[in-house]
Amino acid sequence: MKIKIPAKVNLALDVLNRLENGYHELDMIMAPVNVFDEMEIQAISPSKNPVQDEISCLNEQLPENNTLSKALELLRETYPIRHFYKISLHKGIPSQAGMGGGSADAAALIKAISRLEGLNLSMDQMQKIGAKVGADVPYCLLSGYARVKGFGEKTEPIFTDWQIPVLLIQPDEGISTPECFRVFDELEKPVHYDVDIIEDALIKKDPALLYSTMANALEEPAFEQLPILQEIKEEMNDEGIVRVMMTGSGSVMMGFSVDEEVLEQAEKKLKDRYPFVKRAIIGLMEE
Ligand SMILES: C[C@](O)(CO)[C@H](O)COP(=O)(O)OP(=O)(O)OC[C@H]1O[C@@H](n2ccc(N)nc2=O)[C@H](O)[C@@H]1O
Ligand SMILES: Nc1ncnc2c1ncn2[C@@H]1O[C@H](COP(=O)(O)OP(=O)(O)OP(=O)(O)O)[C@@H](O)[C@H]1O
Structure with a gap:
């Protein structure tokens, strides 16, 4: 089975509280974007007497304890899984980007194993497993536009078919999510949104309202850690992009303009300056 796995972006991220377990209570709007990982999953034939799953990534180094191995381990602890699986991943979603790459991979694998093993897991069952793998996995299982609350486990779909053009730029450096939250906790006056x-702007498909209200509370701590993000924001503004905001805990910056030509020109100008510069469509889950 071959799957294309879309990334996510945040159109809103408010941090409400620090929870006792060190996690944070969030209020977010997430949306899919047409930047993809690709994954191939095959059951290993019992005739080969397999003793474990074989997970490989063709174009990047994955840590030993990655989101795919975690998802498989949790599935095996909870449900009767009859096969071992060979899983090959090709990363197209940048890492430490705020685009939920690792979470999206885990969500796709949970759905695939449910089908391949005939488990027919409900969304709720899959999200319970997913939440133990990572905070963004419940959203990635739901997919589409969604309001996401709690630490990431409470997901409600937002019904809009708006397709929003965006220019995505990531510098050489990524940002570690825990580090970003740590710096957030030290802010004197965190702002709320x-x-x-x-959400209203999305439902009304109103770009002026969206651009003037969208906000990410993790931008300030991320800019403290990685000042080049402020420079990228200014460079994008200088290219005529009206609204620039970071997604998730960074380090990808998103540039918005209703004039797609502006995004195209900015992409041409900036593509040799940064390792990841890509025009994409928010709301689109196909190529
Ligand atoms: C901030 C977001 O990037 C927005 O999409 C995500 O909610 C983070 O999702 P994720 O990378 O899947 O997060 P996890 O792998 O579960 O957690 C990484 C680390 O982020 C911090 N974390 C994450 C989610 C959350 N609600 N509060 C947190 O404080 C914790 O320090 C945690 O150890
Ligand atoms: N399947 C995976 N794909 C990519 N990275 C993974 C995966 N599993 C674990 N990782 C590790 O997690 C780190 C961050 O991964 P990811 O790309 O998902 O981060 P992110 O962009 O910060 O995600 P988020 O938007 O959820 O905060 C990587 O640097 C890598 O070491």
Whole structure:
């Protein structure tokens, strides 16, 4: 089975509270974007007497304890899984980017194993497993536009078919999510945002309202850690891009303009300056 796995971006991220376990209570709007990982999953024939799953990534080094091995381990602890699997991943979603790459891979694998093993797991069952792998996995299982709360486990679909052009730029350096939250916790006056109004802008498909209200509370701590993000924001503004915001805990910056030509020109100008510069469509899950 071959699967194309879309990334996500955040159109809103408010941090409400620090929870006792060190995690944070969030209020977010997530959306799919047409940047993909590719994954091939095959059951290993019992005639080969397999003793474990074989997970490989063709174009990047994955840590031993990655989101795919974690998802498989949790599935095996909870459900009767009859086969071992050979899984080959090709990463197209940048890492430490705020685009949920590792979480999206885990979500796709949970869905695939449910089908291949005939488990027919419900969304709720899959999200319970997913939440133990990572905070973004429940959203990635749901997919589409969604309001996401709690530490990431409470997901509600947002019904809009808006397709929003965006220019994505990541510098050489990524940002570690725990490190970004650590710096957030040290901020003297964290700012809060009205996420309802951002959701309203999406439902109304109103670019002016969206661009003027969208917000990410992790931008300030991320800019403290990685000042080049502020420079990228200014460079994108200089190219005529009206609104620039970071996704998730960074380090990808998103540039918005209703004039796609502006995004195209900016992409041409900046593509040799940074390792990841890509025009994409938010809301689109196919190529
Ligand atoms: C901030 C976001 O990037 C927004 O999409 C995500 O919610 C983070 O999702 P993720 O990378 O799947 O997160 P996890 O792998 O579960 O957690 C990584 C680390 O991020 C911090 N973390 C994550 C989610 C959350 N609600 N509160 C947190 O404080 C914790 O320090 C945690 O150890
Ligand atoms: N399947 C995976 N794909 C990529 N990285 C993985 C995977 N599993 C574990 N990792 C590790 O997790 C780190 C961050 O992964 P990922 O790309 O998902 O981060 P992110 O962009 O910060 O995600 P998020 O938007 O959820 O915060 C990587 O640097 C890598 O070491």
